[in-house]
Amino acid sequence: MAPPPPFGANSAAARDIANVLHPYTDLEAHQQTGPVVISHGKGVRVWDETGKEYIESVAGLWCAALGFDNExxxxxxxxxxxxxxxxxxxxxxxxxxxxxxxxxxxxxxxxxxxxxxxxxxxxxxxxxxxxxxxxxxxxxxxxxxxxxxxxxxxxxxxxxxxxxxxxxxxxxxxxxxxxxxxxxxxxxxxxxxxxxxxxxxxxxxxxxxxxxxxxxxxxxxxxxxxxxxxxxxxxxxxxxxxxxxxxxxxxxxxxxxxxxxxxxxxxxxxxxxxxxxxxxxxxxxxxxxxxxxxxxxxxxxxxxxxxxxxxxxxxxxxxxxxxxxxxxxxxxxxxxxxxxxxxxxxxxMEIGAHVGSVGPHLQSELRRRFADHPLVGEVRGTGLIAAVELVAEKPSHKNFDPKAKVGSRLTALCEANGVIVRVVANDSLCFSPPLVISKADIDEMLNRIGQALDDLTVQLRREQIAIIS
Structure with missing residues (x-):
């Protein structure tokens, strides 16, 4: 299947579509949408091939604990x-x-x-x-x-x-x-x-x-x-x-x-x-x-x-x-x-002491910013691991219909706002940033995610998808 616009024939995205079988990916949809091609990283941030910068909220796959440039x-x-x-x-x-x-x-x-x-x-x-x-x-x-x-x-x-x-x-x-x-x-x-x-x-x-x-x-x-x-x-x-x-x-x-x-x-x-x-x-x-x-x-x-x-x-x-x-x-x-x-x-680095400082900041800020958000049912976590679960009905804890694709929408909006995220079971937005993250980085990450959540709320209401808070 030939790559669609805007991928040029020799671009990294086009070559990816032509040759790579991706894990945890809708393989058919990928032939049309293509990949985000990551070029380089520094600290808790990575950049794609266009130069766009992202904060990595899950350390890749829960794993790049020391960030992306430890010499x-x-x-x-x-x-x-x-x-x-x-x-x-x-x-x-x-x-x-x-x-x-x-x-x-x-x-x-x-x-x-x-x-x-x-x-x-x-x-x-x-x-x-x-x-x-x-x-x-x-x-x-x-x-x-x-x-x-x-x-x-x-x-x-x-x-x-x-x-x-x-x-x-x-x-x-x-x-x-x-x-x-x-x-x-x-x-x-x-x-x-x-x-x-x-x-x-x-x-x-x-x-x-x-x-x-x-x-x-x-x-x-x-x-x-x-x-x-x-x-x-x-x-x-x-x-x-x-x-x-x-x-x-x-x-x-x-x-x-x-x-x-x-x-x-x-x-x-x-x-x-x-x-x-x-x-x-x-x-x-x-x-x-x-x-x-x-x-x-x-x-x-x-x-x-x-x-x-x-x-x-x-x-x-x-x-x-x-x-x-x-x-x-x-x-x-x-x-x-x-x-x-x-x-x-x-x-x-006494990384345990660092997590002991920034972990409570992440947990308290997640709750302060998002616990009362109309889309958020539960905020949970400890240390530098957490989740914000999106629900359609707060009183009953009912999740959104999977057909609404709330998780994939939020992923796209977060990326548009400069954060790479992972949304898993029950539309749970996960956090597992590099352990070296600072409080300032946490605040910036949550600012960007907050904007994405607000954008998602506007989308859902425009489409008259029920949100009961």
């Missing part, structure tokens, strides 16, 4: 490229960057962990953790204990296994996932899920009760693990009700079900603590991290396992003669070197 990370990659540009971790081979990074992660874990396995993305890490759970139960002589629980609206990636964990319809539809053996419990979103008169504590108890009923219905001897993000990211930045995780963990321990915590978005100070597990009072058996591990300058992810898990893996690998899992790029020395430098920068 130390560039140099870390270049130095490692010159010294050892590649080596693998198969058959007991190793190298200093992988060893040092594993040691640093173990030292920073929220509770004792034994070993670290490296992969290249959050999806791969979660997929690896699934296989480890199955491997462990075979090692323990429990071949039927293999079912895995995710949560509706949870997000854990897009490989066949991790997409099966994910609880979002768009990631399942037409892909023939989830696979058998993957089941999903309720979303812990008090705003939409609470019954009339139900307190947060009662709602958390009901979530735990529903989980227990599911385990009993499936058979405790068949349920191996549950996956959970501390704060559900792509599902809409959903914070669980107070007391949720202690109640959930009590159920899991009762039936010897492992808890795997997906820290891909929440790790490395995003929630105000080093790990989301610390913010939400979680005690994982296994942890998965990625994204801010290297500020996403190069692909790398990790699975951390406690000693109980490791001992089972070690026993079975000895029986078989090998742990038959891994990737060519597991622990690749160049991304590992960049990740080491990233963790050092977090420490030296």
């Amino acid at each position: 130390r990370l560039v140099q870390a990659a270049a130095n490692q490229m010159r010294k050892l540009p590649f080596y693998h971790a198969f058959t007991a081979k190793s190298h200093e960057p992988m060893i040092d990074l594993a040691e640093m992660l173990i030292a920073r874990a929220p509770l004792p962990m034994s070993k670290v396995f490296f992969a290249n993305s959050g999806s791969e890490a979660n997929d690896s953790a699934i296989k480890m759970v199955w491997y462990l139960n075979n090692a323990l002589g429990r071949p039927n204990k293999k079912k895995i629980i995710g949560r509706l609206k949870g997000y854990h990636g897009i490989t066949i296994g991790s997409a099966s964990l994910t609880g979002l319809a768009a990631n399942h539809r037409s892909f023939d996932v989830p696979l058998p053996g993957f089941i999903h419990t309720m979303t812990p979103h008090f705003y939409h899920g609470a019954l009339p008169g139900e307190s947060e504590d009662d709602f958390a108890s009901r979530c735990a009760d529903e989980l227990e009923k599911m385990i009993l219905a499936e058979g405790p001897d068949t349920v191996a693990a549950m996956w959970a993000e501390p704060i559900m990211g792509a599902g809409g930045v959903i914070l669980p009700p107070r007391g949720y995780f202690p109640k959930i963990q009590a159920v899991l321990r009762k039936y010897d079900v492992l808890l795997v915590v997906d820290e891909v978005i929440c790790g490395f100070w995003r929630t105000g603590n080093y790990w989301g597990s610390q913010t939400l009072d979680i005690q994982p058996d296994m942890m998965v991290c990625a994204k801010a591990l290297s500020s996403s300058y190069l692909p790398i992810s990790a699975v951390m396992v406690n000693d109980r898990v490791f001992q089972a893996l070690a026993k079975e690998s000895h029986t078989i003669g090998t742990f038959g899992h891994g990737f060519t790029y597991s622990g690749h020395p160049v991304p590992a070197a960049v990740a080491i430098e990233t963790l050092k920068i977090y420490d030296e």
